[in-house]
Amino acid sequence: MGAKNRISLGVLVGGLVLLPLFMRNPYYIGVMVFIGLYSLITIGLSLLMGYAGQISLGHAAFFATGAYTSGILTTKAGFAPVPAFFTAILLTACVAFLIGIPTLRLKGHYLAMATLGFGQIVYIILNASVEFTGGPSGFGEIPRIQLGSILIESQISRYCLVWSLVILVLIFSLNLINSRVGRALRSIHGSELAANAMGVNTSKHKIQVFVLSAIYASMAGSLYAHFVTFISPSSFDLKFSILVVTMVVVGGMSSVWGALVGTFLLGLLPELLRNFRDYDILVYGFVLLLIMVFTPEGLIGLIDRLKGAQEKRSLKAQAKLS
Amino acid sequence: MESILEVRNLVKRFGGLVAVSDVSFRVQRGQIKAIIGPNGAGKTTIFNLITGVDSPTAGEIRFKNSEINGLKPHEIAAKGISRTFQNVQLFDNMTVLENVMVGRHPRTVSGLLSSALRLPRTKSEERAIHTAAMERLNFVGLDSSSQDLAVNLPFGQQRLLELARALATDPELLLLDEPAAGLNSFEAGLLADLILKIREHGTTILLVEHDMELVMDISDEIVVLNYGKKIAEGTPVEVQNDQQVINAYLGEGP
Numbered sequence: 178m179g180a181k182n183r184i185s186l187g188v189l190v191g192g193l194v195l196l197p198l199f200m201r202n203p204y205y206i207g208v209m210v211f212i213g214l215y216s217l218i219t220i221g222l223s224l225l226m227g228y229a230g231q232i233s234l235g236h237a238a239f240f241a242t243g244a245y246t247s248g249i250l251t252t253k254a255g256f257a258p259v260p261a262f263f264t265a266i267l268l269t270a271c272v273a274f275l276i277g278i279p280t281l282r283l284k285g286h287y288l289a290m291a292t293l294g295f296g297q298i299v300y301i302i303l304n305a306s307v308e309f310t311g312g313p314s315g316f317g318e319i320p321r322i323q324l325g326s327i328l329i330e331s332q333i334s335r336y337c338l339v340w341s342l343v344i345l346v347l348i349f350s351l352n353l354i355n356s357r358v359g360r361a362l363r364s365i366h367g368s369e370l371a372a373n374a375m376g377v378n379t380s381k382h383k384i385q386v387f388v389l390s391a392i393y394a395s396m397a398g399s400l401y402a403h404f405v406t407f408i409s410p411s412s413f414d415l416k417f418s419i420l421v422v423t424m425v426v427v428g429g430m431s432s433v434w435g436a437l438v439g440t441f442l443l444g445l446l447p448e449l450l451r452n453f454r455d456y457d458i459l460v461y462g463f464v465l466l467l468i469m470v471f472t473p474e475g476l477i478g479l480i481d482r483l484k485g486a487q488e489k490r491s492l493k494a495q496a497k498l499s
Numbered sequence: 500m501e502s503i504l505e506v507r508n509l510v511k512r513f514g515g516l517v518a519v520s521d522v523s524f525r526v527q528r529g530q531i532k533a534i535i536g537p538n539g540a541g542k543t544t545i546f547n548l549i550t551g552v553d554s555p556t557a558g559e560i561r562f563k564n565s566e567i568n569g570l571k572p573h574e575i576a577a578k579g580i581s582r583t584f585q586n587v588q589l590f591d592n593m594t595v596l597e598n599v600m601v602g603r604h605p606r607t608v609s610g611l612l613s614s615a616l617r618l619p620r621t622k623s624e625e626r627a628i629h630t631a632a633m634e635r636l637n638f639v640g641l642d643s644s645s646q647d648l649a650v651n652l653p654f655g656q657q658r659l660l661e662l663a664r665a666l667a668t669d670p671e672l673l674l675l676d677e678p679a680a681g682l683n684s685f686e687a688g689l690l691a692d693l694i695l696k697i698r699e700h701g702t703t704i705l706l707v708e709h710d711m712e713l714v715m716d717i718s719d720e721i722v723v724l725n726y727g728k729k730i731a732e733g734t735p736v737e738v739q740n741d742q743q744v745i746n747a748y749l750g751e752g753p
């Protein structure tokens with residue numbers, strides 16, 4: 178995984194363990210729970226965008242597939258939350274595979290278009306099929322998750338569950354990046370022509386990453402359903418799909434760490450700007466614009482550049498001393 | 500001698516332009532064969548047809564006695580044909596070592612799940628990939644730059660890196676598209692030695708090159724193209740004395 182990733186991971190885990198000790202207000206723990214849910218989705222998206230070079234504008238739909246599958250199975254089919262969670266993953270993976278197969282075989286950004294369309298279709302279905310989904314008003318009474326003797330009900334138990342999953346997903350993804358498959362993906366980004374000539378089946382790997390990113394979104398969706406216990410279509414609209422893409426772009430697509438940075442920033446922004454609630458989309462747009470103008474590689478790129486400048490300064494200082 | 504590659508009546512049209520026009524030739528196993536011809540003669544296009552980047556308008560390409568036209572580039576690479584590019588195509592976003600590690604792709608198997616879970620067999624395969632890649636880097640003399648970003652290498656070394664990466668796929672047939680372009684005469688000499696060594700290891704080589712000294716020095720046979728047509732084929736001596744070749748290269752002026 179590399180020393181740098183191990184250190185970053187250590188810092189993250191340390192911070193996550195310490196945070197609840199200092200931040201007792203359950204409201205803020207709740208904010209962190211949501212940032213965790215978003216992180217599951219953005220880590221997958223950053224693999225798709227930064228490594229496979231593709232964009233999805235329909236991840237709200239995979240988030241929805243997870244949430245609704247878990248919600249419906251546990252309220253109407255007598256499933257326990259954990260088996261429902263895995264069933265949702267399976268279903269989402271199949272759906273993503275069916276969308277990815279025709280679009281990712283082609284060169285270019287057909288995936289963006291296909292997922293945009295798919296997102297809208299799912300949104301319409303959620304609103305229209307009233308007896309299954311409750312239509313526009315949604316449905317509630319989704320049971321909470323029971324893990325052994327622990328009922329996931331308090332903010333802090335949600336916090337522990339979602340961030341444990343984020344860490345697992347993060348380790349899984351970092352391992353992937355630094356492996357045969359990860360190198361193949363990165364090589365596609367470097368030169369698709371040469372990647373093919375080195376035996377890399379580019380469309381196969383792109384489809385795999387797309388399916389993986391959909392699975393991550395499904396996991397987030399299932400947890401979301403059991404956490405809030407009530408779901409309705411308005412949480413799964415195009416705005417959501419664009420928000421998660423924006424988080425990845427703002428943080429920087431060149432690494433999964435960028436996705437986390439962007440998710441934290443845009444996840445906290447509404448809290449910082451509570452007085453401007455009606456203008457949130459405007460603020461997001463403005464942030465995106467600033468990032469694109471001043472640091473197109475995202476905040477991670479900015480951090481790298483600052484570090485580079487600092488190293489240069491300290492080298493200069495050393496040179497002066499000697 | 501068995502022929503490893505056979506090209507029969509190959510035609511490639513781009514719209515109205517006939518880039519390759521009814522070209523046939525064979526490459527014997529263990530040979531160094533060169534394709535020469537003026538710019539735009541269709542040499543790179545032939546490489547693209549052999550490696551599946553473009554599909555032929557007509558004709559047949561046989562590798563080890565089975566037809567390979569219609570196969571995808573990655574399938575052809577797996578069958579044992581590798582190549583370098585006239586315009587260097589490195590993975591700029593990756594290190595020198597990682598570039599060569601990608602070359603091991605068709606000879607390794609770890610999938611997404613076993614990679615992400617770091618299963619023991621994946622770990623040992625990963626070590627084997629590392630060792631094999633370092634061997635290839637050693638072979639071309641780039642082992643000391645293994646941790647540099649590929650994009651930061653000087654141009655001559657980028658060409659060598661492409662060569663190491665292609666060798667990492669364990670090719671039976673290696674296609675080199677103008678490997679000496681942009682090299683000084685010292686570097687070109689080193690390259691010639693490397694190509695001869697690669698052949699000694701049993702790899703067959705098909706070479707496109709403008710550096711005539713290099714071509715005449717190391718090739719067993721030469722195919723000469725002009726405007727997409729084969730105008731001559733033979734040993735370096737035969738080709739050098741061919742009237743059509745002399746005309747094509749010197750022009751038909753007075």
Ligand SMILES: Nc1ncnc2c1ncn2[C@@H]1O[C@H](COP(=O)(O)OP(=O)(O)O)[C@@H](O)[C@H]1O
Pocket residue numbers: 513516518536537538539540541542543544545
């Ligand atoms: N993808 C393409 N589309 C259209 N024309 C092409 C394409 N590739 C090559 N050509 C044309 O085919 C001819 C042969 O090109 P090429 O094979 O690159 O020549 P060489 O490698 O011998 O210099 C040239 O006239 C070139 O412009």
Ligand SMILES: [Mg+2]
Pocket residue numbers: 542543544585
């Ligand atoms: Mg050429």
